[in-house]
Amino acid sequence: MTHEDEIALLATVEDERSFVxxxxxxxxxxxxxxxxxxxxxxxxxxxxxYLDAVAARGExxxxxxxxxxxxxxxxWRRAARILLYxxxxx
Numbered sequence: 001m002t003h004e005d006e007i008a009l010l011a012t013v014e015d016e017r018s019f020v021x022x023x024x025x026x027x028x029x030x031x032x033x034x035x036x037x038x039x040x041x042x043x044x045x046x047x048x049x050y051l052d053a054v055a056a057r058g059e060x061x062x063x064x065x066x067x068x069x070x071x072x073x074x075x076w077r078r079a080a081r082i083l084l085y086x087x088x089x090x
Contacts, residue, residue: 013080030042057082
């Protein structure tokens with residue numbers, strides 16, 4: 001998934017249903033990368049590392065390091081953004 005695809009998908013998150021669809025898209029991408037041996041395209045190599053990165057990103061962005069537009073997002077999109085950033089967080 002390109003960065004533009006990620007941003008477009010993130011923009012679709014409005015409610016629980018679209019949030020779950022977002023999670024499915026992340027899972028599908030990760031599984032496809034693993035099948036091709038390209039899991040290194042994500043910073044995190046295990047689910048534990050990914051969840052740790054998600055938690056760290058969430059703790060680090062608790063309402064003060066995001067731009068005004070991000071703070072105005074609905075909570076579903078905010079949660080999706082944290083999950084997405086966990087993909088890249090080191």
